[in-house]
Amino acid sequence: MVGVTVHRDARRARRCYVLGVPELPEVESARLVVEGHALDRTIADVDDRDTYACRPHAPGDLASALVGRRLTAAHRRGKTMWCDTSGEGPALGLHLGMSGRLVVTPPTDGSGGGEVAVGGDYGGDGAGSWAPWNERVVSRSPVKEEWYRFTLTFADGGQLRLFDKRRLGRVRLDPDVEALGPDAGEIGREEFRERIGRGTAPLKARLLDQSAIAGIGNLLADEVLWRSRLSPRHPAGELGTEQLDDLRRELRAAIRHAIRHGGVHTGEVVPHRHAGGHCPRCGAEMVRGTVGGRTTWWCGAEQA
């Protein structure tokens, strides 16, 4: 399972990257951990005191809505995850933001196995690791209890926790999933043409618009544009049908690769997004700019 399996490529990438931002593949990995380890466990206690992470709910709102229920399914669209709850309870929405990680711990009452599932840890240090996601980094500085922004404690003694130093992750009841565009990994060819190939905004800005298509973050956008040999600044509406179909194909391939190999940072061009970096295909220098309000790197020759 992605998220708890040690993968050679993921390990190598992990040595190179200090912190990975959760995009679609990372959230899918976290969802699989929840689906595999956190369902059907009765919720005995909820710590929702972090009013920023749990906005706009008041302290106690999530607790009163969730205690006594079980998570019954884990869904995802783009970077938003949500869990159904038993007894016609509200959905529990989980968004990892820029730096959130989910940590699921096993029962302590002997009712389950001893495995610890770590969502968002692509490689980890093997079974039995108790660190949130980056044990080596965390071990350099102590894990502060307040970095756990939200906690479900199950009746079996285990927990599901949102660990987020940066505090941009978010927990809320009944998230408005319909405001998101179709999932980037699921969107059909026709819908992709309609939603992406329109308007005068730069193509990259369109790809990052979660209401147009859900799940693409800054790194994944650069990766798919590079794979497609398209300029991030190209007006979205000027793309031809064939270019749009190509783009969608590369998007699907990049997502598949990222899920399989442990995250967006395992992409082909992502490691070359730095000053002095070169295009891994043609060797030209990578160019840096701002597109859609984000730092963007592209091949100066192939994506002109």
Next chain:
DNA sequence: ACACGTGTTATGCG
């Protein structure tokens, strides 16, 4: 000390 990173949300402009 200070710029940087980044998903989301709010605000502003034509």
Next chain:
DNA sequence: TCGCATAACACGTG
């Protein structure tokens, strides 16, 4: 009102 651009936010990191 719509489409797009930009700022603000949170705060640890280099």
